[in-house]
Amino acid sequence: MFKGTNLIEKQFYSTDDVLDKNIRNSLLQAISGLAANAFNDEIRSFTLGDFSIILMTQVLSDPNQINNPSYTPSFQDTLLMFCICEKNTDESAIQKGMADALFQFQNRYSLNDIYAKKKKKFSNFTKRLDNIFKDLILKSEDRFKLLF
Numbered sequence: 001m002f003k004g005t006n007l008i009e010k011q012f013y014s015t016d017d018v019l020d021k022n023i024r025n026s027l028l029q030a031i032s033g034l035a036a037n038a039f040n041d042e043i044r045s046f047t048l049g050d051f052s053i054i055l056m057t058q059v060l061s062d063p064n065q066i067n068n069p070s071y072t073p074s075f076q077d078t079l080l081m082f083c084i085c086e087k088n089t090d091e092s093a094i095q096k097g098m099a100d101a102l103f104q105f106q107n108r109y110s111l112n113d114i115y116a117k118k119k120k121k122f123s124n125f126t127k128r129l130d131n132i133f134k135d136l137i138l139k140s141e142d143r144f145k146l147l148f
Helices: 021-039 091-108 111-116 125-132 140-147
Strands: 045-048 051-059 078-086
Touching: 051 091, 078 091, 091 125
Parallel strands: none
Antiparallel strands: 045 051, 051 078
């Protein structure tokens, strides 16, 4: 997510109780903004019901401000990635995958592409997400089925 817009959305499992995208995006931005602005900190994860929400952010530099010596990136210049998973999922494994995904995303797309927020440009990145999270996207019962 960048400046309130989901650049990429990948859902590995469907669920009946999916929160409306706009509400979910607003909630995550508000929580991240509160942590950054009120506490000068970053929320890495929190739990709601049976789910954990894991967040990872990366501050970007506006390509139109690179030559401006007084420019300082702000909270609005933050690339936010989140994963919603079952509460008992290994958070460190998810965070490792998220760090890799953010790294690959920033290497694949220019700052100009990201700031333009053209969703179609990023659509092929979902294949990389499949590859990055390939071992984690299987539920435990699905992993067991693959053994036999």
